[in-house]
Amino acid sequence: MTMDCQDKRIKEWAMVCQHVQSLVNPTGSTEQGECQPQRGWDGGDRFTQQWLIRSHSRGLYRESMRESGSLIQTFEDDVPTQTFGEKMNADQVNFMNKLLTKRLYPMVLFLFLLAYAQPASAFYMWQDQQSMVELRGFVRGLGVTLSNPDNQLLYNRKNIFGVTSSVRVMLDASHDFISFEAHAEQAYVPLKLQTGGAHFAVPVGVERSDLLDWSFDSKQSHLILDRLNLQFSTDRMDIKVGRQPVNLAVTGYFTPNDFFAPFAAQTFFRSYKPGVDAIRTDIQLAELSQLTLIAVMGYRSSLLSDSGWSNRPDHTRNAYLARSSTVMADFELALLAGSVKKDMVLGGDFQGELFDWLGVRGEGHIRWPNARLLARTTEFAVALEHRWENSLTMRLEQFYHGSGATSETAYTLTASNRGFYMARHYSAAGASYEVTPLLTADVTTIYNWVDQSALVALYASYSLSNESELAISGTLSTGKKPQAAVIQSEFGLYADSISAEYRAYF
Numbered sequence: 001m002t003m004d005c006q007d008k009r010i011k012e013w014a015m016v017c018q019h020v021q022s023l024v025n026p027t028g029s030t031e032q033g034e035c036q037p038q039r040g041w042d043g044g045d046r047f048t049q050q051w052l053i054r055s056h057s058r059g060l061y062r063e064s065m066r067e068s069g070s071l072i073q074t075f076e077d078d079v080p081t082q083t084f085g086e087k088m089n090a091d092q093v094n095f096m097n098k099l100l101t102k103r104l105y106p107m108v109l110f111l112f113l114l115a116y117a118q119p120a121s122a123f124y125m126w127q128d129q130q131s132m133v134e135l136r137g138f139v140r141g142l143g144v145t146l147s148n149p150d151n152q153l154l155y156n157r158k159n160i161f162g163v164t165s166s167v168r169v170m171l172d173a174s175h176d177f178i179s180f181e182a183h184a185e186q187a188y189v190p191l192k193l194q195t196g197g198a199h200f201a202v203p204v205g206v207e208r209s210d211l212l213d214w215s216f217d218s219k220q221s222h223l224i225l226d227r228l229n230l231q232f233s234t235d236r237m238d239i240k241v242g243r244q245p246v247n248l249a250v251t252g253y254f255t256p257n258d259f260f261a262p263f264a265a266q267t268f269f270r271s272y273k274p275g276v277d278a279i280r281t282d283i284q285l286a287e288l289s290q291l292t293l294i295a296v297m298g299y300r301s302s303l304l305s306d307s308g309w310s311n312r313p314d315h316t317r318n319a320y321l322a323r324s325s326t327v328m329a330d331f332e333l334a335l336l337a338g339s340v341k342k343d344m345v346l347g348g349d350f351q352g353e354l355f356d357w358l359g360v361r362g363e364g365h366i367r368w369p370n371a372r373l374l375a376r377t378t379e380f381a382v383a384l385e386h387r388w389e390n391s392l393t394m395r396l397e398q399f400y401h402g403s404g405a406t407s408e409t410a411y412t413l414t415a416s417n418r419g420f421y422m423a424r425h426y427s428a429a430g431a432s433y434e435v436t437p438l439l440t441a442d443v444t445t446i447y448n449w450v451d452q453s454a455l456v457a458l459y460a461s462y463s464l465s466n467e468s469e470l471a472i473s474g475t476l477s478t479g480k481k482p483q484a485a486v487i488q489s490e491f492g493l494y495a496d497s498i499s500a501e502y503r504a505y506f
Contacts, residue, residue, distance in 0.1 A: 064325040392432075
């Protein structure tokens, strides 16, 4: 980036700072100090996300750059018509205090974080020949508007608008063959918007112990230890114990082998997969072969807890899985076997390239329910993809959801709470393109073959600096809208949305 562009960006930050100061301190006093813009890293201005790919002496791990957005606070109350210079009575003063503390404060805090964004390198790092300590952070602020179907029986309001924010602090430490990871996140999401304005939606968090989840402000603010684990490494074995993300998927949109906190197909930002309480062992059998053993603890549900789950383990909900993988020619092949919530599971996955041009991926499993009255189900997804030299990438996936309904008459509102998909057959097509070195665009279309409804998701990410980015996204649903309590189509239940999100790394 040239010096002219840098100076222009610094002036923009300064204008933002002045605006924030005017909100917080209308008198213009500078007693709290001056607001100074910060320059980013030296070198190119493109946000390379290098901090998400970290190489340590005991291994390399990657975290993808897509994650779903959150629903947020609405503004319902009417703002008094008086200006700051007019005299207000006691009730109006109390109203303004409430508005500033509960409604405007998150926005002001978000603007301050935007103005004071620091370079994306760790804000604390220490290292010697055998040990390392790294402390990093991530902050995000989101504004979104939702438009629900016009159905007062299923939705408490048609239009919703609001803002939310979250802060994540990440600690990584290692000494010789032992490493430690901890992620703490403070997030704010109002209760009425955790359901998206739907009466039938039941907000339930990731299945994990409630001991590491604390809520404030009537469960609208949550402090969560999303990751907390120890890893022991040798030349041929890695053992990780504690709260950690577990992902066995190889496909991008539909992921039937991802049993633990999977992402929806329309999710674009996936930097941080939620952690579950697990033990994972990776054993290197040969140079290109590996055996993975996973045990994930299940918990009893609890409507009184902060997350929807209690801190009491439930062995009937535990999962025990083994995955063996190897590389043959240009393909990685894997077998998967075990039990999930006492249901027997047998499956596998593959990924590779055909003709040095076409990427091919697939995964799936057969599941035998523990209950005798339930039938065996099959789930699998197959994906094709190709990336051209001009950065255009095209993807196509087909999903067979064996436990899904074959007719919209079999849809139920409770089924919409059990998973992302209600029907038997789905297709997804997507494309991404690097418009400029700073701007990336992405689109995903999901089609339900049972009821002919569809969901189109759009996403654009612009790099503001090496340490921050701005993302604009939206969804548009097509399909028959619900009539009273009768579901006419799956995606007809969905709200249309548009959102803007700012992310900063420090």
